Amino acid sequence: MHIIIANSSAEPIYEQITRQIKNQILTGVLSAGEALPSIRNLARELQISVITTKRAYDELEREGLIETVGGKGSFVAGQNKEYLHEKRLGLLEGKLARVVDEAKGLGITKKEVVEMLTVLFEED
Amino acid sequence: MGNVLEIKDLRKQYDGFLLKDISFSLPEGYVMGFIGPNGAGKTTTIKLIMNLIRRDAGEIEVCGFDNIANEQEMKEQIGFVYDENYYYEELTVNEIKRIVAPFYRNWDEGVYQQYLKLFELPAHKKIKALSKGMKMKFSLALALSHQARFLIMDEPTSGLDPVFRSELLDILRGYLISADRGVLFSSHVTSDLDKIADYVTLINNGEILLCCSKEELLGQYGLVKGDKRLLEEGLRRELIGLQENSFGFTALTKSAANIAARRYENLLVERPSLEDIMLYMIRGEKHV
Amino acid sequence: MSSLILKDILLQKKSFFFALGYSLFVLIAFQNQVLAESSYIMGAMATAYMLVIGACAYEEKNNSEVVLNSLPLKRRDIVLARYLSSFVFVFGAFIIIGLMGALMKGLGLPIPLRYVRPSDAVAVVISLAILTSFYFPVYFRFGYIKSRFFNLILFLLVFFVPSLAVSYIKEGSSYEALDRVMALIAEFSAWQTGVGAVILAVLAMAVSARISLSVYRRREF
Numbered sequence: 001m002h003i004i005i006a007n008s009s010a011e012p013i014y015e016q017i018t019r020q021i022k023n024q025i026l027t028g029v030l031s032a033g034e035a036l037p038s039i040r041n042l043a044r045e046l047q048i049s050v051i052t053t054k055r056a057y058d059e060l061e062r063e064g065l066i067e068t069v070g071g072k073g074s075f076v077a078g079q080n081k082e083y084l085h086e087k088r089l090g091l092l093e094g095k096l097a098r099v100v101d102e103a104k105g106l107g108i109t110k111k112e113v114v115e116m117l118t119v120l121f122e123e124d
Numbered sequence: 125m126g127n128v129l130e131i132k133d134l135r136k137q138y139d140g141f142l143l144k145d146i147s148f149s150l151p152e153g154y155v156m157g158f159i160g161p162n163g164a165g166k167t168t169t170i171k172l173i174m175n176l177i178r179r180d181a182g183e184i185e186v187c188g189f190d191n192i193a194n195e196q197e198m199k200e201q202i203g204f205v206y207d208e209n210y211y212y213e214e215l216t217v218n219e220i221k222r223i224v225a226p227f228y229r230n231w232d233e234g235v236y237q238q239y240l241k242l243f244e245l246p247a248h249k250k251i252k253a254l255s256k257g258m259k260m261k262f263s264l265a266l267a268l269s270h271q272a273r274f275l276i277m278d279e280p281t282s283g284l285d286p287v288f289r290s291e292l293l294d295i296l297r298g299y300l301i302s303a304d305r306g307v308l309f310s311s312h313v314t315s316d317l318d319k320i321a322d323y324v325t326l327i328n329n330g331e332i333l334l335c336c337s338k339e340e341l342l343g344q345y346g347l348v349k350g351d352k353r354l355l356e357e358g359l360r361r362e363l364i365g366l367q368e369n370s371f372g373f374t375a376l377t378k379s380a381a382n383i384a385a386r387r388y389e390n391l392l393v394e395r396p397s398l399e400d401i402m403l404y405m406i407r408g409e410k411h412v
Numbered sequence: 413m414s415s416l417i418l419k420d421i422l423l424q425k426k427s428f429f430f431a432l433g434y435s436l437f438v439l440i441a442f443q444n445q446v447l448a449e450s451s452y453i454m455g456a457m458a459t460a461y462m463l464v465i466g467a468c469a470y471e472e473k474n475n476s477e478v479v480l481n482s483l484p485l486k487r488r489d490i491v492l493a494r495y496l497s498s499f500v501f502v503f504g505a506f507i508i509i510g511l512m513g514a515l516m517k518g519l520g521l522p523i524p525l526r527y528v529r530p531s532d533a534v535a536v537v538i539s540l541a542i543l544t545s546f547y548f549p550v551y552f553r554f555g556y557i558k559s560r561f562f563n564l565i566l567f568l569l570v571f572f573v574p575s576l577a578v579s580y581i582k583e584g585s586s587y588e589a590l591d592r593v594m595a596l597i598a599e600f601s602a603w604q605t606g607v608g609a610v611i612l613a614v615l616a617m618a619v620s621a622r623i624s625l626s627v628y629r630r631r632e633f
Contacts, residue, residue: 010395012343040153044297049322050154051339174482177632199484210479214423214470223419227483 001030001037005046013048017056025065025076026088036066036074126188128152128274128306129173134182136172143168143330145182150323153303155296157321157338158310159402165330166310167207170278173308174204187273200229203267207279209259213252217245217262228270236269257288264292268299275299275307281316289313293320314398326402333405338398346380347400349373350391359383365404376404416480416493417500420467427466431459435509439516452509452532453539459505460540464498464547465563472556478633487631491624494548495617502540506533534606541613545620552628 003020005013024030037045039053046053057074060066068074103113129150136143143165150156158166171177173184175191184191189198211220217240225231240247243261251259260280267275275296281289293316296307311317317324325335334341348363352373360366362383363375376396377383384393396404438455471477480490510532547566550559 012395014339040301040303044301047293047297047319049320049338050300051322051337055339171633176478176481178630196484196486199482202482204482206478208475210474210476212419212423212470212474212476215419219422223415223422224483226415227485229484 003042003046005048014052014055014059017042017046017053018059021056021060022063022065026084026091028084030076032076032078034076036076038073126152127185128187129156129308130183130185131169131173132183134169134172134184135180136168136177137180138168141165141168141330143172146327146330146332147182148325148332148335150306150308152306153300154322155300155307155309155320156323156325157314157317157398158308158325158327159312159314159317159398160327161312161402161406164327166327167278168330169327170276170308170310173276174199174202200270201273203270203272203275205260205263205267205275205277205280207282209251209256209263211251211259211262214250216248216250217254218247220251220262221266224266225269230271232269232271236265239265239268257284260284260292264295268295273305275305277307277309277311279311280309281311281313289316292316296320314402318398321398324398324401326405328406328409333409334401341398341401342395344378344380345396345401346377346383346393347396347404348375348377348380348383348391348393350388354388354391359388365407367404367407376401376408413489413493413496416490417497420493420497421500423470424463424466427463431463431505431508432512434459434462435505435512439509439513452506452513452529453535455509456502456506456532456536457539457543459509460498460502460536461543461567463501463505464540464544467494467497467501468551468556481633487628488625491548491552491621491628494552494624495544495621498540498544499537502537506536531606534610538609538613541617545613545616548620549623549627552624552631 001021001024003017005016009016011019021030021036030036036042036057039057040050043050043053057066057068061068061074065077066074067077099113103110127149131149132147133145134143134147135145141163146165146169148156158169160166168177172179173186173191175195186198187201189201191198215223221236225233225236239245243258243265245254245258245262245265251262254262264280281292284292296309297320299305300307309317309321321338323336324338324341326333350372352368355366355368355373362377362379364377366373366375377393380393383391435455438451438458477490481487543566547559547563550562
């Protein structure tokens with residue numbers, strides 16, 4: 001599991017952790033059932049407050065991405081493929097929305113954007 | 125899940141200083157950063173906990189033990205590290221251990237030896253021959269070797285270099301892996317507390333200005349910087365410790381999210397450090 | 413509590429040599445008629461007193477009472493340990509000077525006049541008991557530094573009064589009342605005076621300890 005905290009970022013630290021773990025779960029870097037470090041160990045390693053790591057894990061649990069078993073720790077929730085797919089689709093939509101915003105801001109037409117996409121797809 | 129420390133309506137009067145009915149508590153498993161300027165009452169509070177001075181009113185409980193009715197039992201639970209070395213300069217490391225260890229029911233010689241090795245403390249050297257940092261490490265070794273559940277540290281890092289302070293923080297993190305312990309860390313090196321504190325209590329002139337989790341603090345408070353022309357009444361009301369110079373103003377606010385959402389032009393809202401919070405709140409108190 | 417007494421001893425390791433030297437000095441210097449009788453007493457007293465006061469001084473020097481009172485330790489034990497360690501010091505000082513005297517006599521030197529006697533021991537213990545009974549409550553109330561003046565007066569009194577008393581006893585004095593008191597005391601046997609003095613000393617210490625305790629309980633650091 002990789003986590004990097006940007007101290008000077010405006011994004012709250014717990015959100016940075018939630019985001020990075022979430023990404024790794026959705027992209028399969030962290031597999032279903034895999035054990036996560038305890039909130040205390042994570043806090044210790046990252047040199048941040050336990051309250052922060054707890055909040056991050058609470059967020060992930062709320063989104064159904066991890067499960068906490070009392071006394072044993074936290075584990076990546078067993079997802080089925082469709083659920084993961086849905087989630088990743090949602091992320092992709094978000095990214096595309098940003099692309100559209102940027103294009104509009106630069107005055108680029110939809111046609112030009114589709115052209116750029118075609119070129120990129122063919123590059124593979 | 126109990127509280128490692130509970131203080132209720134604590135009051136102490138000195139010549140020219142009054143600790144005014146302060147209350148706060150620290151739950152198990154966390155570090156509380158105790159910040160405030162010199163003379164604010166941090167050391168007084170700690171001395172009251174240790175019963176080195178007598179309180180005028182209020183209650184203090186450590187791990188459930190009343191600090192006067194069960195004074196000895198309470199002190200068994202406490203490991204203390206003070207700002208200066210108060211151990212006998214003429215005696216050696218080992219001699220002091222031989223004097224101190226028998227007083228603790230749960231003294232663990234094995235653990236002590238481990239810390240001695242980890243800190244590279246020479247057992248047969250006199251205390252006066254140790255550097256300031258080594259003296260502090262020695263106090264810490266003693267404090268950590270009797271299964272203490274509550275660690276009290278009164279400005280332990282003043283005068284120590286950053287490498288040293290970082291090592292200390294690491295040791296504290298290791299100490300807290302066991303979730304039934306707590307640490308009260310009083311300091312004005314707030315950068316250390318930025319890194320390790322879970323809860324923060326700010327005290328000034330014998331009064332508590334704020335007490336909450338650092339997470340909450342950094343979520344609610346923001347450092348506001350901007351163009352002086354933006355300073356109309358509506359905004360001024362939300363600002364604490366306002367400071368103006370020829371190029372703009374800076375201030376602290378408790379409604380960071382709110383102000384950021386208004387999207388003023390030429391206004392920046394940043395995450396504050398504990399030092400910022402302390403400085404601006406204290407400055408704010410002065411102008412009231 | 414033995415830990416606390418150990419501490420007082422460890423702190424003054426260096427003084428041990430001074431004790432040896434000083435004992436030697438006293439045995440040699442106190443040769444004339446008046447002082448020779450009390451040379452063992454004076455020597456042991458001065459050494460013990462120095463050790464007791466020294467222990468108090470070291471405590472203050474490091475401000476270590478802050479640590480002592482942070483340990484799971486009753487204030488009562490801190491006070492009692494002070495009294496007990498003063499006995500340890502008396503015992504030690506007496507043994508040193510006794511042995512020194514015996515050694516010198518054994519070597520055939522003309523001084524000191526005699527070997528050490530049990531009555532010397534009794535006298536030393538009693539004097540020290542009374543001395544500490546006065547000093548300790550003041551020390552526990554005000555700390556070492558503020559008690560220094562009182563301490564000095566006390567020392568001078570103790571150092572010179574016994575020898576003056578001894579000379580009074582021998583030559584008689586101009587005060588009738590004193591003569592009568594002395595005559596009264598002379599009527600008791602040595603054994604009775606000894607026991608009486610011991611009882612007095614024990615009483616003094618008990619009262620002193622009581623006062624020290626209540627005074628120390630209220631002390632703030």
